[in-house]
Amino acid sequence: MSKAIAYTIVITGAPWASQAPQTALMFAREALLAGHRIDRVFLYGDGVHLASALSTPPSDETHWPRAWSEFLEQQNIPAAACIASALRRGVIDETEQARYELAASNLRAPFEIAGLGEWVEGNLKSDRTLYFHGSH
Amino acid sequence: MTEITASSDTLHIVNKAPDHPRFGTFLRALSDTDSVVLIEDAVLACTDPSLRLPKSCVALTADIDARGLQDLQPAPHMISYGDLVRLTEQHEQIISW
Structure with a gap:
C-alpha cells in the first residue's frame, strides 16, 4: 500500500446551495478507507452553514450538518468554522453569544469556532489541503 | 482576477459548469502533463466536444449518474x-476550481 497521507479538508460551499458538503463527505470517507488520515476540517465562507445546529431540512433529504457531525465524532476529527465567516452568517457559539450579547447560540457539536490560524496550521502540517467549493 | 499558470503535474478538480467563467480560466491554466477530474456540474462538459478537454480527463461516476449522462457517446x-x-x-x- 502507498504511504498514508494527512489531509486538511476545507469546505467553502454551503449545504443545499451547493454540493460541496456532500462531495467532501464522500471523499473523506474514501480517504479513511484507503488508510489515510484527516487532520482537520475547516469551514470557510458559506461553508460555515454546515455547522448550524438549527438547520432543519425536510425528513426525505439528507441532513448534511448531522451527517458531517456524526462522521467527525465517530472518526474523532477536529473541525472548525472560520470565526469571521461564522459571525457574519449567524453561526454563533456560547463564547461569541456572550461577547456580543446575542439572544442565542447555534453551533453544532463537534464544530468549534476558530481563526484562520487553524487553516494556516492545516497548510503547514497536512500533506494535502483539499478545497470543496460552492458553485459560484 | 490574476491568471493562474499551473506548473506541470497539477491535479485540477473542476466543479463549475462549462458556462461558468472559471471553467474558461481552468482551461487556460491547463498544461499538457496535468490531470483533470470533472465533478458536480463540471461533468456537463462531457456533453460538449467543442470544449476539447484533454484525453486523460476523467469524470466522477456519481455526478455523471446524478445528471442522467450515463449513456453518453x-x-x-x-x-x-x-x-x-x-x-x-x-x-x-x-487546484480545486
Whole structure:
C-alpha cells in the first residue's frame, strides 16, 4: 500500500446551495478507507452553514450538518468554522453569544469556532489541503 | 482576477459548469502533463466536444449518474470517489476550481 497521507479538508460551499458538503463527505470517507488520515476540517465562507445546529431540512433529504457531525465524532476529527465567516452568517457559539450579547447560540457539536490560524496550521502540517467549493 | 499558470503535474478538480467563467480560466491554466477530474456540474462538459478537454480527463461516476449522462457517446472516462482519493495521493499540487 502507498504511504498514508494527512489531509486538511476545507469546505467553502454551503449545504443545499451547493454540493460541496456532500462531495467532501464522500471523499473523506474514501480517504479513511484507503488508510489515510484527516487532520482537520475547516469551514470557510458559506461553508460555515454546515455547522448550524438549527438547520432543519425536510425528513426525505439528507441532513448534511448531522451527517458531517456524526462522521467527525465517530472518526474523532477536529473541525472548525472560520470565526469571521461564522459571525457574519449567524453561526454563533456560547463564547461569541456572550461577547456580543446575542439572544442565542447555534453551533453544532463537534464544530468549534476558530481563526484562520487553524487553516494556516492545516497548510503547514497536512500533506494535502483539499478545497470543496460552492458553485459560484 | 490574476491568471493562474499551473506548473506541470497539477491535479485540477473542476466543479463549475462549462458556462461558468472559471471553467474558461481552468482551461487556460491547463498544461499538457496535468490531470483533470470533472465533478458536480463540471461533468456537463462531457456533453460538449467543442470544449476539447484533454484525453486523460476523467469524470466522477456519481455526478455523471446524478445528471442522467450515463449513456453518453463517446462515453467519458469515469472514476469513483476512491479513484479520486488515489489521484490526490499521486499529485502534490492540487487546484480545486
